[in-house]
Amino acid sequence: MSVEIIPLGDSAIRISFGNEIDESTHHQINRFLHNFTSYKIDGVIECVPTFTTIAIFYDPSKIRYRQLEKIVYSVMESAKELKLYSPIVYRIPVYYGGNTGPDLQFVAEYNRISEQEVIHLHSNQEYLVHMIGFVPGFPYLGGLDKKISTPRLEIPRAKVAAGSVGIGGGQTGIYPSEVPSGWRIIGIIPITLFDIEKNNPSLLSAGNYVSFFPVDWGEFLAIKERAASKNYKVSTYMKGEEIT
């Protein structure tokens, strides 16, 4: 794996950690970011981690490229030794199928398994949040079981509801807001992933994990109502811990 550091326009630096979308690349990115952000370097505005890169946005009137590049190299060296805490897994309820999961049947038929098996395979997994992008709060999740990967729709839908859970090729994700999408929609979540009233508006961050658990329509409505009155807390556990 070779690290490449180059300018990204005149106000950002781009660090590339190779070309593989996998957990080990992600852990390197995470380790670097934990270390780098702890220094709170004057002039650094924000960092955006993605599948294989980090963009560090900065103000060139406060710090110049060469200075920042030097810091990046030294942080990279010391980050190698850094021990990371176990990541958080968010357990997110999903109502699978029905009108709000219209493609569940197709995903089952395409993969020649039952709808129940699709639900089991989809929910019986811890997905890594590689990055957030596309729209506010949208997590790019890694770890979909190949047995339920399904090609995208030929003609994307003009809009899918906020909270829709979809499968697009080998990826799965949740749409935080109403957007156009070509993904196969298999369910919906009763909670909000992105809330501008919170200091930290996004429930998920890169480096977290997500696992899904199926709920029925009654439970879905009950959680939705509690979530709307800010009376529902998404349950979490540390990766590696047993769920109780």
Add this chain to the structure above:
Amino acid sequence: MRTPIFKVLKPGLQTTVQDLGRFGFREFGVSISGAMDPFSLQVGNVLVGNDLGEAALEAPLIGPVLMALNDVSIAICGGNLSPQINEQEIPLWKSIVIKKGQILSFGELKEGARTYISIAGGIHVPIVLNSKSTYLTGKFGGFEGRAIKKGDILYGNPFTRRNRKLHTKLIPKYTNPLTVRVIVGPHTDKFTSKGIETFLTKEYSVTTQSNRMGYQLTGPQMEHSGAADIISDAIPLGGIQVPASGQPIILMAEHQTTGGYSRIGTVISADIPLLAQAQPGTRIRFKQVSLQTAQNLLIQGKNMMTTLYRLSRG
């Protein structure tokens, strides 16, 4: 203090409240938004006596019609959409007092693409995630997360002050063709050397498929060396993405935070305000500069703005 300043009689094409942008949330997919032309926004603020980063109205191509509900100093900066008060043309780049009951309107688009209406005392809208900017696709920020509509009332903390104007030599010239300076990369290896040469030597036109998110250009195909797609990564303001068609898209203020198309270059910060004033049909040429040049220009621009601000206060 919350005083009514304007009633919207006609909204214009897409008039939004914008400041210098929403920073700190790009890792959560939140676009920076903000004024497409931050130069004009800041000059307007200086002229009316606001802080540099106060919000103003940004009006592209067709301006709004607004009735003043109180006396207030305003300044119109940026594109020339023939601003008028009670049907009398008023100058750009100069503060002027509009009196209660008078009507601010716009006419023919003469130059540039969007105008900024700065209001002494600013615009009272909630600060959402550290900014007053309207994020149209996110449907939040600014005036209820949308462009203004007929009947809306804008509030602020209005005051009047002695008229001031920008020195003529500081007024930008919006030319056609327009040369914008770029830093090449980051996905240079996704293009053939011929593709890079095309990018840096040929002329492109801004199409009507252009908005706050980005400008779709048309011109000679920028040749890829293989697939046009990349593993999605972070996009900077001014990033020039090239899909398989070879036709570039320049990413503007409300661009997505991440994207999966290869990017051939990035427009330097100093040239973003001029690009923001390019109308559909404007011919664009790209000129490569070094990172050091780009950063020097950025710092000069910032120092100049700070000086203007200090002078207006002193």
